[in-house]
Amino acid sequence: xxxxxxxxxISVGEAAARVGLTTxxxxxxxxxxxxxxxxxxxxxxxxxxxxxxDWLLLLTRLRRTGMPVRDMRRYAELARLGDRTLGAxxxxxxxxxxxxxxxxxxxxxxxxxxxxxxxxxxxxxxGR
Amino acid sequence: xxxxxxxxxISVGEAAARVGLTTxxxxxxxxxxxxxxxxxxxxxxxxxxxxxxDWLLLLTRLRRTGMPVRDMRRYAELARLGDRTLGAxxxxxxxxxxxxxxxxxxxxxxxxxxxxxxxxxxxxxxGR
DNA sequence: GGTTGACTTCGAGTGCTCTCGAACTGGAAG
DNA sequence: CTTCCAGTTCGAGAGCACTCGAAGTCAACC
Numbered sequence: 001x002x003x004x005x006x007x008x009x010i011s012v013g014e015a016a017a018r019v020g021l022t023t024x025x026x027x028x029x030x031x032x033x034x035x036x037x038x039x040x041x042x043x044x045x046x047x048x049x050x051x052x053x054d055w056l057l058l059l060t061r062l063r064r065t066g067m068p069v070r071d072m073r074r075y076a077e078l079a080r081l082g083d084r085t086l087g088a089x090x091x092x093x094x095x096x097x098x099x100x101x102x103x104x105x106x107x108x109x110x111x112x113x114x115x116x117x118x119x120x121x122x123x124x125x126x127g128r
Numbered sequence: 129x130x131x132x133x134x135x136x137x138i139s140v141g142e143a144a145a146r147v148g149l150t151t152x153x154x155x156x157x158x159x160x161x162x163x164x165x166x167x168x169x170x171x172x173x174x175x176x177x178x179x180x181x182d183w184l185l186l187l188t189r190l191r192r193t194g195m196p197v198r199d200m201r202r203y204a205e206l207a208r209l210g211d212r213t214l215g216a217x218x219x220x221x222x223x224x225x226x227x228x229x230x231x232x233x234x235x236x237x238x239x240x241x242x243x244x245x246x247x248x249x250x251x252x253x254x255g256r
Numbered sequence: 257g258g259t260t261g262a263c264t265t266c267g268a269g270t271g272c273t274c275t276c277g278a279a280c281t282g283g284a285a286g
Numbered sequence: 287c288t289t290c291c292a293g294t295t296c297g298a299g300a301g302c303a304c305t306c307g308a309a310g311t312c313a314a315c316c
Binding site: 058061064065083086087089090093094096097100101103104106107108110111113114115117118121122124125 | 186193217246
């Protein structure tokens with residue numbers, strides 16, 4: 001909680017390493033409004049807090065599950081508005097979850113086809 | 129098997145409708161070598177056979193599971209070389225399957241986070 | 257025989273998500 | 287004091303997978 005004189009938080013490079021994004025992407029996320037403006041040190045360099053990291057980690061999960069940046073921005077905006085948007089955020093997550101579940105079902109179906117093909121190839125190789 | 133005088137096969141528009149791609153994409157896939165040159169009618173229009181459709185459906189599955197077009201092209205090339213590439217094709221599919229499985233595991237993990245967040249939101253809404 | 261509509265090729269444009277280069281700055285080590 | 291590194295902003299560029307517009311052709315229908 002000491003933001004007076006002490007240099008607090010971690011650099012963009014370290015943050016990038018910890019969340020698995022590049023420094024470019026981190027700055028871009030901020031510029032795109034996916035992340036609230038990150039604190040700066042006396043030299044104007046970004047200093048990420050642990051909660052900044054938590055937020056980024058959540059974003060990477062949303063991203064990985066295929067949420068478009070547009071929706072992530074919408075979510076970030078809601079989060080910035082505070083508790084009164086809890087319902088909206090939950091709705092957003094529930095809609096997203098439904099898409100993820102659909103995606104997983106699709107993947108499972110496609111996996112079956114993949115397995116089937118592999119089997120075909122295996123048999124064809126044997127009987128050649 | 130009648131390819132003499134009779135107009136056989138279906139048009140690009142119908143094919144697009146049946147495999148869930150656009151006519152643009154179908155032509156582009158062909159141009160990119162993902163599909164062997166499709167037969168033409170006397171007027172130079174594409175006529176898709178059922179096996180063309182099967183191939184396209186397989187491609188859509190590969191695509192949906194995240195296989196890059198580059199790899200799909202490689203696969204198409206192997207398929208065109210005949211039976212002696214069966215092993216290579218199986219290897220390609222097995223590698224792809226591994227990626228799909230990894231992807232699914234990731235999705236499951238991300239889904240847990242999503243569920244957790246939804247729960248948090250639900251509780252926060254209740255106790256407000 | 258004119259209109260309609262689906263097709264043809266070609267190259268250019270789009271949308272999304274980064275990714276990078278250029279030019280610069282500030283702090284730390286030797 | 288110089289060197290070096292990691293950071294800064296800005297705008298341009300890249301990679302991927304399409305997507306479309308333009309200009310033209312062909313067969314079918316009225």
